[in-house]
Amino acid sequence: MSDRTNSSTHGLGYYKSLTRNMVVIMLVVSMMPLVLISGILPYYFHVSYQEKAVDHLKVLVKKHQQNIDRFLTLKLADLRVVSRLFPFEQLLEEPFLKECLSILQQEYKHSFVDIGVVDEKGVQVSYAGPFKLREVDYSRADWFKKALENESYISDVFPGIRGIPHFIVTSLVNYRGAKWVVRATVDFEAFNSLVESIRIGKTGFAFIVNKGGEFQTKTRHEALASQGAYRSLIFGEAITDEEITFLELSSEGGKETIYVVAPLKNGEWYLVYQQDASDAYAVVERARWLSLLIFIIGILAVGFVSMLMARRMVRKIKESDQQKEMMNEQVIEAGKLASLGELAAGIAHEINNPVAIMVEEAGWMEDLLKEEQQAHFENADEFARSLNQIKVQGHRCKQITHKLLSFARKTDPTVKNVNLNELIEDVVALSEQRARYTAVKINLHLGGDIPTVTVSPSEIQQVMLNLINNALDAMEKTGGTIDITSRVDGSFVVVDVADNGPGIAKANLTRIFDPFYTTKPVGKGTGLGLSICYGIVKKMGGDITVNSAKGVGATFHVHIPWPNEKKGSE
Amino acid sequence: MKIKLLIVDDEEGYVNILSKRLTKRDFNVTTALSGTEAIKALRHQDFDAAVLDLKMEDMDGIEVLKIFKKMAPDLSVIMLTGHGSEQAARDGLVHGAFDYLTKPCELEELIEKIYEACKGGKASD
Secondary structure (H helix, E strand, O other), X not given: OHHHHOOOOOOHHHHHHHHHXXXXXXXXXXXXXXXHHHHHHHHHHHHHHHHHHHHHHHHHHHHHHHHHHHHHHHHHXXXXXXXXXXXXXXXXXXXXXXXXXXHHHHHHOOOEEEEEEEOOOOEEEEEEOOOOOOOOEOOOOHHHHHHHHOOEEEOOOEOOOOOOOEEEXXXXXXXXXXXXXXXXXXXXXXXXXXXXXXXXXOOEEEEEEEOOOOEOOOOOHHHHHOHHHHHHHHOOOOOOOOOOEEEEEEOOOOOEEEEEEEEEHHHOEEEEEEEEHHHHOHHHHHHHXXXXXXXXXXXXXXXXXXXXXXXXHHHHHHHHHHHHHHHHHHHHHHHHHHHHHHHHHHHHHHHHHHHHHHXXXXXHHHHHHHHHOOOXXXXXXXXXXXXXXXXXXXXXXXXXXXXXXXXXXXXXXXXXXEOHHHHHHHHHHHHHHHHHHOOEEEEEEEOOOOOOEEEOHHHHHHHHHHHHHHHHHHOOOOOEEEEEEEEEEOOEEEEEEXXXXXXXXXXXXXXXXXXXOOOOOOOOOOOOHHHHHHHHHHHOOOEEEEEEEOOOEEEEEEEEEOOOHHHHHO | OOEEEEEEOOOHHHHHHHHHHXXXXXXXXXXXXXXXXXHHHHHHOOOOEEEEEOEXXXXXXXXXXXXXXXXOOOOEEEEEEOHHHHHHHHHHHHOOOOEEEEXXXXXXXXXXXXXXXXXXXXXXX
């Protein structure tokens, strides 16, 4: 508040806080919608896209689940056809079995690796395939027990005797009162490729596990790495055998991973699709980054622009404040001048009466002295001289007060026929005191053939006084000379006011007639003098120009028009 | 025959000395120190000319002039004024004053104006 109540210009802090407030308001107002848009839109996009992506994955997994299930049922059906179509004795003959295997392999492309018949005791009695597995005893094998219990059976993947991961399909046959198991090894590579072909994005892949969490397909190292996590998490959860389950889990590293789980083989196996969340939702992620980028760019742009705008506006405010300040000063100054003028006028008027009495009294004494002349006393001449002095000085007083009064009055715009030379002499007489004080000599070069001009004398007086005062101001410290010349130039009477002061810098020359432009120290000049002169001279149809060079001095030319037709009559 | 002159001014010192000097120069001088006094004097006596100050305390000089002109239309009035009220003096001319002089004025100038006023009755210009 202190700098507000102060009559001088607002402090720097005031403009700084003004700028700050403007920037803050503009930032808040323009950032609000930006924040809302770049917050809400990506959120909705994220949610809807995620739903879509999950649905897509579910459909995909379901399709593969059906594929794999069909593959398994088909293999089983093939084996059952083989085991039932032919008389069982033929299956015990290895050449026939080999024939069967080769036909199956031809028709179904590597679907079966080998085929064999196992008796009730678990001994493989007949075998066709690349391994030497005839007479092998399977009685202790896990699958054999299951095979005896079920009409048909598909085993889990196991290394078995051959030491290669594989799984088998079996079909139970009753022949001569005994149970026989027809078994075939499914081509693991063909089966595996069914699952391995499921690849989406960079990190999406699928695998099959059994209920115990053991892999039923070749697995990638990522799956192995997170085996513990999914085993405990997936199989800890209640996964229904019918539905496709979607899970999103975060691993120890904070990495989000999504799982889509579908049951296979009536819930004995699970088809698991695994993908990094960041990969699955890459588009969302990209959209998020993009909106963040747009947001940041927007903020920067808004910030920059509001800063720029605020600065510019505050600068304008500052300028207008300064101008107002200056105007206030001028109003005060003008008020002071006006009251000073009134005071001077009052005093001048009051002084006239006593001075008039003094002059008359001196005259009376002169009158009386004339009567005494006959007597002719000693200092009579001295008396006469002294009385005359009183009268002369009284008239001088009168002149001074009259001048004071004429300048205290408001300028009168009424035009008259004016003798410019006389007017210049009057003004110079008024400035003489100050000129002497500043050691400036005023030289008059008044032309003899100057015609009378029709102007307002008080306005022209003001112009002349202003120019002389400016010249005196310029030479206040150095002293110098002012040459005032009056001459006729065509249809103009030209008055030149030339000083030999410091001159005017070239840069300022074009602006010196502008209102409020001043080179004088603050508080010294109003910057109005020359602009008023300019206005007055222009109004009367004349012109005012200036020639100046730094260090040489300045010359003002005042062109005052005069009616040309008069020239002939004079 | 002596010229009968009425001097009106509220400045007593000025009226007195002017009266003395003019009496010495063979004028029949009557003085008045205010507008009312001047009007009273005019009611009792005829004058050839009047010297009237424009700025008086009780009445404005122009008002006095108007009354003078009503009471004695032929009376020539010379106004005295300070420089500041020259405009008022010009107004006076409009209202029938003969001429005006600014204070302080030369006695010779005033006497000349009085003679002119008595001779012509009205200013030549």
